[in-house]
Amino acid sequence: AQKITQTQPGMFVQEKEAVTLDCTYDTSDPSYGLFWYKQPSSGEMIFLIYQGSYDQQNATEGRYSLNFQKARKSANLVISASQLGDSAMYFCAMREGLSDTGNQFYFGTGTSLTVIP
Amino acid sequence: KAGVTQTPRYLIKTRGQQVTLSCSPISGHRSVSWYQQTPGQGLQFLFEYFSETQRNKGNFPGRFSGRQFSNSRSEMNVSTLELGDSALYLCASSFRQGVGDNEQFFGPGTRLTVL
Numbered sequence: 346a347q348k349i350t351q352t353q354p355g356m357f358v359q360e361k362e363a364v365t366l367d368c369t370y371d372t373s374d375p376s377y378g379l380f381w382y383k384q385p386s387s388g389e390m391i392f393l394i395y396q397g398s399y400d401q402q403n404a405t406e407g408r409y410s411l412n413f414q415k416a417r418k419s420a421n422l423v424i425s426a427s428q429l430g431d432s433a434m435y436f437c438a439m440r441e442g443l444s445d446t447g448n449q450f451y452f453g454t455g456t457s458l459t460v461i462p
Numbered sequence: 463k464a465g466v467t468q469t470p471r472y473l474i475k476t477r478g479q480q481v482t483l484s485c486s487p488i489s490g491h492r493s494v495s496w497y498q499q500t501p502g503q504g505l506q507f508l509f510e511y512f513s514e515t516q517r518n519k520g521n522f523p524g525r526f527s528g529r530q531f532s533n534s535r536s537e538m539n540v541s542t543l544e545l546g547d548s549a550l551y552l553c554a555s556s557f558r559q560g561v562g563d564n565e566q567f568f569g570p571g572t573r574l575t576v577l
Contacts, residue, residue, distance in 0.1 A: 380565055388550055390568035436505065440564070449518045450495070450554075450566060452505035 347371065349437050351453035358427045359461050365412070366422040366456045368437030377441040379420040380450070381411065384434040393435075396420055427460045434458075464489065466555050466569035474575045480541040483572045487534050487555030493517075494536040495566060496528060499550040508551075511536055540574075548576045 350369045358364035370379065381393040396404045396411045404411040412421040424431055437453040467486045475481050487494050495518075496508040507520040511530035528538040534555075540547055550573050554566035 378564070382568070387570070388573070389570045390552060390554070392565045392567065395565055449507050449510060449520070451507070452497075454504045 347453075348441075348451035349439055349453035351437055351456050353456045354454070355457045355459070357459050357461055358424075358431075360429060361426055363423060363425045364427055364458065366424070366435050366437075366458065368420045368422065368453060370418050370420060370437070370439050372418075372439065372441045374441040377439055379411070379413070380438040380440070381409070381420075381422045382436045382438060383431075384436060384455070386433070390436070394422065424458075429460050429462060432458060432460045466553060466567050468551075468553050468569040468572050470572060471570065472573050472575075474577060475543050476577050477543055477545060479543050480539065481543060481574060482537055482539045483551055483553075483574075485536045485538075485553030485555075485569060487536070487553075488557075488567055491555035491557050491567070492534055493556045493558065493566075494530055494534065495554045495556075496536070496538050497552040497554065498522075499552055499571070500548075505552070508538065543576045545576050548574060550574075 348371055377398045379396045383391045383393055394404050394406045394409045394411050396413045403413050408425045410423045434455045434457050436455045438450045440450050469484045493512045495510040497505050499505045509516055509528050510518040514530045525541045530536045550571045552571045553569045556564050556566045
């Protein structure tokens with residue numbers, strides 16, 4: 346089974362509108378972390394936001410927020426007030442387990458977001 | 463603070479050759495991970511090093527190997543290159559292991575083309 350599932354290969358959003366990128370995950374470990382990364386056409390992966398499995402509140406970072414629904418195992422990224430520079434690939438990732446298990450991240454297949462002027 | 467650097471940025475090789483890619487993590491970071499990114503397979507984990515020890519390894523053949531030096535710099539080597547090895551190879555560093563806000567910081571990648 347896939348650890349991370351992103352079901353939206355491509356999304357379009359009007360500039361200044363909000364957009365939600367979906368992510369579901371699969372783990373039986375009670376300790377895990379969820380991450381979102383942005384990859385522009387230049388190729389570099391840019392960290393956006395983090396949510397820990399024990400965090401009680403949804404994470405927010407500026408225009409990015411993470412809609413964490415633990416029971417449904419979903420961690421959707423919400424981008425508010427979209428900008429043209431938000432056009433990129435977005436990856437959801439998960440790290441599971443405690444410190445002695447290493448630092449392997451599982452990535453989804455990504456969602457290509459295009460912001461329309 | 464300087465980010466993760468990878469050299470070279472672009473590389474063209476022919477089948478059967480071998481290649482070595484280099485990654486310098488952010489100063490103070492001890493964990494370095496390598497990923498292969500292709501259009502068909504997405505991002506796939508290769509291996510992770512922490513304090514010069516390989517802590518995790520993905521599902522790749524033995525042609526793919528790596529190491530980490532005492533200054534945390536890391537290299538990965540691919541021997542007997544195949545056409546399917548053409549990919550963007552990303553290196554990521556993090557300060558420590560652990561579930562907390564231990565995000566990985568990625569380098570710009572090395573784009574390898576095998577002819």
